[in-house]
Amino acid sequence: MLSSEIRYFLAVAAAGSLSAASEQLFVATSAISRQIQRLEAQVGVPLFRRHARGMVLTEAGEIFARHVRKSLLDMEYAVAEIKGLQAVRRAHIRIACTDGLAFSLLPRLLADFRAENPAVHFSLKVTSSQSVAEQVRAGECDLALQFSLHPERDVEVIASWPAPVLLVMHQTHPLANRPINLAELGVWPLALPEQNTTVRQLFDLSCQMSGSIIEPVLTCDNFSALYHFLRHTPQAITLCSHFTLLCGAETDGLIMKSTGVDQLSQRTLQLQTVAGRPRSAALNLFLSFLTSQLESVSAR
Template sequence: MLSNEIRYFLAVANSGSLSAASEQLFVAVSAISRQIQRLEAQVGVPLFERHARGMVLNEAGEIFAHHVRKNMLDMEYALAEIKGLKAVRRTLIRVACTDGLAFTLLPRMIADFRAENPGVLFDIKVASTQGVGELLRSGECDVALQFSLHAERGVDVLGSWPAPVLLVMHQSHPLADAPQVTLSDINPYPLALPQQNTTVRQLFELASHMSGNLVEPVLTCDNFSTLFHFLLRTPLAVTICSAFTVLQEAEAHGLILRSVAIDQLTQRNLQLQAQSGRPRSAALNVFLTFLLQQLTALEEPLRQYWKP
């Protein structure tokens, strides 16, 4: 139901170039270029910044793309209602989350949900905290799970649970049985950290600076799976994450979680978020209810980690 101008505009906006959009749509580059120019003439302003390596939305283009995607979502919901698809049938739910939640928690919950609702399909996008918020606000996902340091604006926060930064180590680690672990205690041991665009790393850096214990990591990576498997193969190593990220895997792999007596490391929350003011399909409402129940059920086993 989209005009060619809009279809081609979105393809170029998403792919970043005329040639990439041409390969995606199986349409000649010249035809896509003409339709983009025609659309810009109708709008009255350029929508892209044109570079040698591709095309990037300018400010006007970003505004236009946001409203186009919003209208597409409204149309999809209207068509679903007209066709009577209010039941939980073959429905796609788009989820955005930060890396730690994509490690095992979200895949496990989706698998459990689909055991009862096999007609529901999922698309998961993993992004930084800022990126997850942008995906939700732009309408590119239906639900988001992310660790946040503050109340998010422009989204509906359906649930929030404390998610302090914890140390993860082997049960045989010299610090495993220490009465209390401080940041200075981990100085002698190999430290594996996520990169600095994560809330867990930002809080850890803040706590390190404020305590005067600057620790240089031996490994940094934006993929928690890499940190986890490095830890498994390095008995004296230490990494950091939330209990939500690794609780069930810790026991299975002979690992323990330890809190650190620093207030800065307790300032995160796990938030379940949805688009604000947007209609929700029946399947999405069922899934949101399921997530709330599952995450709330984890409160009791995780409560021991909420305060150092």
């Protein structure tokens, strides 16, 4: 159903070079090159920047690729509807999320949902907040879960829940059983996520507003690494949301507690999907399941 020009264009955009696309498609590089040149002539502008080591989409190429992918997704829904596959039979749901949500919450929820709906398959992309929003807008995922500080454009928010940043420490930590002043954290080994996360952005803002200078002993963009560092360092402290750990903290002898700092409460967990996009029966069922489960977690 795709023209050869579009098929070759998407292959080169994904592979990054004519030779790599040629290997994937089993088509000569010269044939792919001719079709892309023909497509660029039709569009009227270059879609790729040619380099010695490959080809990179131009700004026009990015726009064209985004609209092509949206059209393909619309086509998939149309074919599914025509074939009567809107019922929850075989279905594939693509999810994008930020790192903390992939640590415990989503794997558990996916397992629980598939126990009742084994015909539904999932793919899960873990990436940054900025990239999650872009994937939703580009129609590259069916739904997204992310911690957010502000509304996202061209994104439909199905539901949202308060997701304050909490301290995580051992139950035997000296700060475990008393109120905490933010400045006190500077004397303990602090493990923090990278600065492109909402946790770190809110923490750094809180420190700046209180005049506290706190240097972490470990920074990492993977919460699993922070968590296991904490488990093996009795005096350490890390930060996350109650959605990230669910019930795992108590099992590992850890507690979660608030600092009472207002800035650390200014974010939400959002369940997002593509605005105006038709949804399959399987996706609607999964969205209802997620909403119910996350309401329960939030209340708890």
